[in-house]
Amino acid sequence: MNRNQLAQLAVLSTVAAHRSFRAAAKELGIAPSAVSHAVSTLEESLGVRLLARTTRSVAPTEEGILLLERLRPALDEIGVALAAVVEAKGQPSGNLRLTAPRFAADLLIAPRLGEFLSLYPDIKLEIADEDGFTDIVREGFDAGVRLEESLEADMIAVKIGPPMRGAIVASPGYFEQFPIPQHPRDLLRHRCIRRRFSNGTLYNWEFEKDGQELTIPIDGPLILGEDRQPSPLRSAARD
Incomplete structure (x- = not known):
């Protein structure tokens, strides 16, 4: 069955229900000639007469009755599905x-x-x-x-939070042994804790000031994986 036949079957069912091409056209919102053409095309493609027509009435033939009886449950299911979509409109699920x-x-x-x-x-x-x-x-x-x-260039993105700022921290004991850095580049001489993402890449610390960005390829004796609770990164920094 092609897609056109599905529409033609719906037209056939409406004509049979009303026993009228004109009434079916009114319900479907199309011209009576379009209703007649849809039924005739369906009959031609199937090779059987589905509706008996006179100048005064329209009625299904035996073949038409058999087809409509098998077709009705499927059309009812389609109607239920469409009604469910309309009912769920505006209600996310x-x-x-x-x-x-x-x-x-x-x-x-x-x-x-x-x-x-x-x-x-x-x-x-x-x-x-x-x-x-x-x-x-x-x-x-x-x-x-x-x-x-x-973000990738083709992503559709919306902002969900304010700008976030990080802080470079160390324990008081660490700064008793090493000078407090005055510039991000000073971190190259410090024993930093590195972080490896699940994709295998190591994170380089990123800085920005007055629109100027700076990435520092830090080094250190400890590499940790993804942050979990309780955070091993914070525990290691405190120690």
């Missing part, structure tokens, strides 16, 4: 998969989860909190939280 870096999941998403789930009880929310910047489309996610510099 279904599965929603998000991917977000752990800091974004903790700081931006987690505080809003209670309110979100209360407002949209029919949504099943799944959050993958990982820092590897997974390909959103390839891995089957609906959306993701990303740093601005990590």
